[in-house]
Amino acid sequence: xxxxxxxxxxxxxxxxxxxxxxxxxxxxxxxxxxxxxxxxxxxxxxxxxxxxxxxxxxxxxxxxxxxxxxxxxxxxxxxxxxxxxxxxxxxxxxxxxxxxxxxxxxxxxxxxxxxxxxxxxxxxxxxxxxxxxxxxxxxxxxxxxxxxxxxxxxxxxxxxxxxxxxxxxxxxxxx
Amino acid sequence: xxxxxxxxxxxxxxxxxxxxxxxxxxxxxxxxxxxxxxxxxxxxxxxxxxxxxxxxxxxxxxxxxxxxxxxxxxxxxxxxxxxxxxxxxxxxxxxxxxxxxxxxxxxxxxxxxxxxxxxxxxxxxxxxxxxxxxxxxxxxxxxxxxxxxxxxxxxxxxxxxxxxxxxxxxxxxxx
DNA sequence: AGCATTCTGAACATGAGTGTTCAGGATCGA
DNA sequence: TCGATCCTGAACACTCATGTTCAGAATGCT
Numbered sequence: 027x028x029x030x031x032x033x034x035x036x037x038x039x040x041x042x043x044x045x046x047x048x049x050x051x052x053x054x055x056x057x058x059x060x061x062x063x064x065x066x067x068x069x070x071x072x073x074x075x076x077x078x079x080x081x082x083x084x085x086x087x088x089x090x091x092x093x094x095x096x097x098x099x100x101x102x103x104x105x106x107x108x109x110x111x112x113x114x115x116x117x118x119x120x121x122x123x124x125x126x127x128x129x130x131x132x133x134x135x136x137x138x139x140x141x142x143x144x145x146x147x148x149x150x151x152x153x154x155x156x157x158x159x160x161x162x163x164x165x166x167x168x169x170x171x172x173x174x175x176x177x178x179x180x181x182x183x184x185x186x187x188x189x190x191x192x193x194x195x196x197x198x199x200x201x
Numbered sequence: 202x203x204x205x206x207x208x209x210x211x212x213x214x215x216x217x218x219x220x221x222x223x224x225x226x227x228x229x230x231x232x233x234x235x236x237x238x239x240x241x242x243x244x245x246x247x248x249x250x251x252x253x254x255x256x257x258x259x260x261x262x263x264x265x266x267x268x269x270x271x272x273x274x275x276x277x278x279x280x281x282x283x284x285x286x287x288x289x290x291x292x293x294x295x296x297x298x299x300x301x302x303x304x305x306x307x308x309x310x311x312x313x314x315x316x317x318x319x320x321x322x323x324x325x326x327x328x329x330x331x332x333x334x335x336x337x338x339x340x341x342x343x344x345x346x347x348x349x350x351x352x353x354x355x356x357x358x359x360x361x362x363x364x365x366x367x368x369x370x371x372x373x374x375x376x
Numbered sequence: 377a378g379c380a381t382t383c384t385g386a387a388c389a390t391g392a393g394t395g396t397t398c399a400g401g402a403t404c405g406a
Numbered sequence: 407t408c409g410a411t412c413c414t415g416a417a418c419a420c421t422c423a424t425g426t427t428c429a430g431a432a433t434g435c436t
Binding site: 036109147151152155160163166172173184185186187 | 212320335338360
């Protein structure tokens with residue numbers, strides 16, 4: 027998928043992207059007339075993936091916070107793409123779309139607060155940003171091989187909520 | 202300063218950077234033969250700034266954690282530059298230098314743990330990454346005008362340590 | 377087999393950023 | 407005032423990604 031290449035190398039050539047996608051550059055151009063169009067399409071897809079992860083976790087009862095974190099960690103690469111791509115910084119449309127996603131996550135966190143799994147002291151917008159940032163860092167460390175995928179959600183949860191029970195036994199420090 | 206331009210627009214032209222720095226492109230080339238050389242120089246400077254913030258905060262007794270967070274927030278732009286610039290991802294030298302900086306922060310956090318201001322449950326490397334990520338997010342929100350600079354350290358501290366007293370009264374939610 | 381659609385490789389034009397050179401101007405200390 | 411040093415603007419060649427075009431091959435449907 028084009029996302030993978032663009033995450034690894036944001037400045038990748040269209041030729042590189044095309045060959046990674048298994049098509050010719052000409053075909054790529056026929057689908058996405060310009061580079062900008064391709065980037066936007068990938069960005070929109072990345073946002074959709076994130077949004078689906080969030081809304082998927084929102085359904086069902088129980089520990090919503092744990093579910094949303096666990097759902098977001100695997101899509102960390104998409105987060106990285108959106109996050110690190112400078113060309114989206116000043117794009118109003120994508121910015122608005124992202125605000126929507128932040129809103130969805132904010133709703134989820136609101137439920138988590140009612141459940142008591144998230145401290146009610148911090149402003150909600152901050153919790154949203156902190157969550158995204160921690161998930162991103164976790165997925166980056168997974169990518170670098172420093173963190174086991176199954177341990178990541180626990181670390182993020184523990185940091186975000188100071189719930190000791192969330193810390194994976196494998197990596198927790200001796201108490 | 203070149204950093205400011207490069208943070209705002211990582212792909213900025215040498216002409217843009219030069220004019221922002223108040224010199225001609227020719228002069229810029231005389232100082233830094235290639236674009237790569239310039240980027241490296243800015244990166245090294247950014248790392249030095251971060252390192253100095255950390256080591257500066259390490260001196261003196263009392264709440265080390267609060268001091269290091271407060272010292273790092275203002276250099277968030279440098280963090281952003283290092284963080285978001287793809288060309289550093291595979292640079293062994295810069296990577297090694299950054300590991301040193303992480304080590305310095307890890308030492309500071311070790312002291313903070315002994316002081317009792319930081320939970321001893323999480324792995325130290327994770328605390329380092331989480332701290333950087335939260336500081337980055339805070340400084341980004343400062344840049345966007347959503348967060349008052351003086352409130353930022355409190356938010357980061359509160360998230361990292363669940364110390365309720367660190368939450369700025371201005372932005373804390375009603376309890 | 378016939379037809380339509382899609383993909384492909386190659387070629388080409390274009391534009392933009394980069395790096396180089398150089399002659400002349402500005403600055404500053406002796 | 408002289409000389410050294412640094413800065414400047416302009417011009418130039420070069421590289422490279424991009425976008426376009428097109429004739430032909432491949433695929434798939436009827």
